[in-house]
């Protein structure tokens with residue numbers, strides 16, 4: 712499980728451990744949060760192992776998988792959840808901001824999937840769930856790097872699903888909408904009520920809403936389901952009364968990003984120009 716120290720990943724780690732899995736989870740920098748999760752889960756008599764690694768680095772992903780196989784001899788489930796945002800208009804997005812998002816969100820999925828596929832093939836069993844986003848096909852200005860990474864994850868997952876279906880390995884994606892975590896905190900603080908109003912179910916998502924979907928894909932009930940994307944977005948992307956039909960969004964998601972960035976920065980000025988206001 713990658714990105715297990717906070718937010719959606721933390722909820723998934725807890726659910727998998729509750730269900731009886733020995734869970735190894737990767738974090739990058741927040742050692743305190745990761746250790747606390749591992750301790751809390753261990754105190755409940757379940758098994759969790761926090762492992763520090765940068766998921767974007769192939770050698771680190773390989774080393775994580777090797778250590779797990781050494782300790783537990785097999786890996787039944789892989790959840791690729793680690794992800795970041797670096798929102799900027801394309802005009803001013805640096806190569807580093809592009810590459811960091813692609814490497815962390817998309818290349819990491821290749822890194823871990825490749826590392827686990829051989830042992831899963833030998834076991835003739837594997838459940839892989841990759842964390843996409845509604846941004847894969849419903850994109851906001853300022854998220855070209857993020858949207859590309861998530862659309863890439865969905866394409867990669869479909870391809871992997873057909874390559875390894877006959878080996879007993881399923882590969883699916885979960886695509887969350889607006890979930891309350893550190894990643895969305897700044898925007899939610901600014902416009903939580905407006906965002907809720909644009910979501911048909913009239914609430915923001917919780918990490919547990921996403922972990923429920925992951926648990927479906929890794930369970931026996933989903934053994935005939937592969938190459939699919941399940942949106943967990945409260946109806947956000949359905950249109951109707953929601954986001955896509957909401958004129959506020961066109962003007963205001965950009966505004967939000969401008970505010971989150973720093974209203975006076977050069978990026979904010981570019982954004983206002985692109986969006987045709989201010």
Ligand code: NAP
Nearest residue numbers: 714716718719738739740741765766793794844890892894
């Ligand atoms: P979050 O609260 O920001 O947590 C991100 C997690 O990823 C943390 O555990 C972080 O570790 C880990 N991580 C980041 N870069 C890493 C790297 N290079 N190597 C290893 N671990 C790394 O994010 P979240 O909101 O829970 O999002 C989880 C996933 O859901 C992401 O893929 C995100 O794109 C997707 N998603 C989220 C939303 C949403 O509304 N929140 C919506 C759609 C999709 P540290 O704690 O060590 O930094």
